[in-house]
Amino acid sequence: MPSTFLLLLLAAFIPGLVCQKTFAVQVGAQGNLAYDPPFIKAAQGDLIRFIFNPKNHSVTQSSFDSPCHPLTGGASSGFQFASNTSGLLDTWQFAVFSAANPFWFFCAQTQPVSHCGKGMVFAINPPAEPDPHSFDAFQRLAMSQASPTLSFTVTATITHDGSTFASVYTSYEGTPAPTYAPGGPVNHVVKVGVDGLSFSPSNISAAISDTVTFEFHPKNHTGTQSSFSHPCEPLEVTSTTGQVGFNSGFQFVSADTGFPTFQITINDTAPIWGYCSQPGPPKHCQSGMVFSINAVETGPNNFAAFKSLAMNGAILSGGVSTSSSALSSDPSQSVGGAANNGRWSVLISLIATAEVVGLS
Numbered sequence: 001m002p003s004t005f006l007l008l009l010l011a012a013f014i015p016g017l018v019c020q021k022t023f024a025v026q027v028g029a030q031g032n033l034a035y036d037p038p039f040i041k042a043a044q045g046d047l048i049r050f051i052f053n054p055k056n057h058s059v060t061q062s063s064f065d066s067p068c069h070p071l072t073g074g075a076s077s078g079f080q081f082a083s084n085t086s087g088l089l090d091t092w093q094f095a096v097f098s099a100a101n102p103f104w105f106f107c108a109q110t111q112p113v114s115h116c117g118k119g120m121v122f123a124i125n126p127p128a129e130p131d132p133h134s135f136d137a138f139q140r141l142a143m144s145q146a147s148p149t150l151s152f153t154v155t156a157t158i159t160h161d162g163s164t165f166a167s168v169y170t171s172y173e174g175t176p177a178p179t180y181a182p183g184g185p186v187n188h189v190v191k192v193g194v195d196g197l198s199f200s201p202s203n204i205s206a207a208i209s210d211t212v213t214f215e216f217h218p219k220n221h222t223g224t225q226s227s228f229s230h231p232c233e234p235l236e237v238t239s240t241t242g243q244v245g246f247n248s249g250f251q252f253v254s255a256d257t258g259f260p261t262f263q264i265t266i267n268d269t270a271p272i273w274g275y276c277s278q279p280g281p282p283k284h285c286q287s288g289m290v291f292s293i294n295a296v297e298t299g300p301n302n303f304a305a306f307k308s309l310a311m312n313g314a315i316l317s318g319g320v321s322t323s324s325s326a327l328s329s330d331p332s333q334s335v336g337g338a339a340n341n342g343r344w345s346v347l348i349s350l351i352a353t354a355e356v357v358g359l360s
Contacts, residue, residue, distance in 0.1 A: 022047040025122065027080075028057045033107070033115050035059075035122040039135040042124050048094045052080040057115065059092060059122065060108045064133055065230065067142035068106055068116035079109070094124075102126045104138060116142050132312035141229060141309075144301050185209040187263075190291060192251075192276070193217040197284050199276075199291035203303040206266045206293050214262045216251035221284065223248040223262055223291075224277045228301050231310035232275055232285035250278070271295050273306055285310050 021043070026036040027050050035050075042048065050059045061074030070076065077092035096103070103124040107115035121142045126135040188210060191200045194217040206212060214223040225245025230238040235245030248262035266272075272293035276284040290310045292303045 020045050020047070022049055025050050026053060027051060027059065027107070028053040028055070028120075033118045033120040035105075035107075035120065038121070038139075039123040039126050042096045042099065044096055044099045046096045048096065048124065050077060050092045050094070052077075052082050052090045052092070054082045056081045056109055057120075058108045059094070059105050062104050062106050062121075064102070064104055064138055064141070067104065067121055067138055068114065070108065071104075076108075096124060099125060102133070106142060119143050132308060140300055144228065185211060187211045187213055189213050189215055190223075191215050191217060192223060193219070193221045193253075197276070197282075197287045197289040199223075199274075199289065202291045202307075203295060204291075204293055208266055208268060210266045212264050212266065212293060214248060215259050216248075216253050216261070217259060218253045218255055220250055220252045221276045221278055221289075222250055223274055225272065225274050226290075228271070228273050228306055229309075231273065231290055231306055232277075232283070234277070245274075247277075266293070269294055271301065275310060287311070 023040050023042060023046065025040070025048060028034070029036055030053070040048070056079055058079050059075075059077040061071045061076060062069055063071050075094055080090045080092065082089055094103075104126075105122040105124075107120040109115040109120075119139050119142060121139050123135045123138060126138065127133050129136060131137075186207065188204050188206055190202075190204070190212060192214050194200055194215075199214075204212070224247045225235045226233055227235055227238055234247065235243050239245075246264050251260050251262070253259060273295075274291050274293075276289040278284040278289075280287075288307055288311050290307050292306055295301065295303045295306065297303065
């Protein structure tokens with residue numbers, strides 16, 4: 001009759017033998033730039049088996065904030081080329097070593113187009129909608145970051161009251177055509193901190209040669225340029241092209257002093273993103289103290305999305321989404337497959353040891 005020791009031993013090992021799962025994920029099936037399914041819910045110890053279809057894809061770990069950039073020290077399958085005439089498809093496995101936080105992945109192929117920029121991303125245990133870190137939010141961010149706003153040189157001819165004006169400038173996709181401004185350039189005044197932790201107004205449209213004057217109110221704020229994908233970090237820190245943004249520096253204002261100002265000039269129609277870098281408490285940017293100039297409101301990179309990303313970008317959520325999963329037809333990779341074989345070996349060895357020392 002089995003001893004209490006052996007019963008306890010079996011109780012400890014059997015749950016792991018039964019519960020471990022292997023999920024099959026098709027990569028680029030039927031020529032689509034997609035993972036199928038695009039995200040899954042997995043437990044610690046589960047395996048994700050990626051099956052590579054033609055032509056040349058990868059599974060590369062990234063982060064939520066930088067969907068299309070490899071995570072330092074992260075996992076990667078490398079590029080897996082599959083021809084239309086090849087027999088068995090190559091596979092690569094990822095072991096879910098923790099279910100506490102999501103894992104984010106993308107395809108690093110950039111030829112002839114960025115696969116990540118087309119939405120070819122994958123996630124393990126992403127939070128459910130409407131969480132700002134949901135899979136849909138991750139995919140939208142990937143498509144916006146990897147598809148930079150198109151710019152082009154424009155020569156515009158403007159007629160007003162019988163006079164003709166010519167203007168050559170850089171324009172950006174989605175921005176309106178230039179119009180004549182009677183009286184010349186306009187100065188837009190943005191009041192900083194006059195209504196609490198906010199810029200007022202927080203979202204404006206400004207023409208080329210217009211100026212924007214930030215008027216600082218109590219207590220201590222900044223007007224610091226950032227980027228859409230990194231709302232609460234200075235532009236020079238996150239730029240991959242060496243851009244250096246404007247920064248007013250901290251402007252301390254007491255109740256009985258005047259209101260200091262900081263002014264910028266609009267040179268083209270590129271959207272401008274900015275924030276207050278006061279760390280608080282509370283952190284002003286993460287409290288929604290952001291602004292935009294010439295945001296393209298008809299696209300995904302609009303002011304509301306920018307503010308939402310600023311307020312939620314630092315929050316780590318714990319909810320998860322679910323999706324359908326497929327089990328591999330390979331017996332060594334199915335439920336209780338190769339990894340479980342190792343567990344059986346350990347269990348058998350322990351039982352044998354128990355027999356030898358007389359514990360059974």
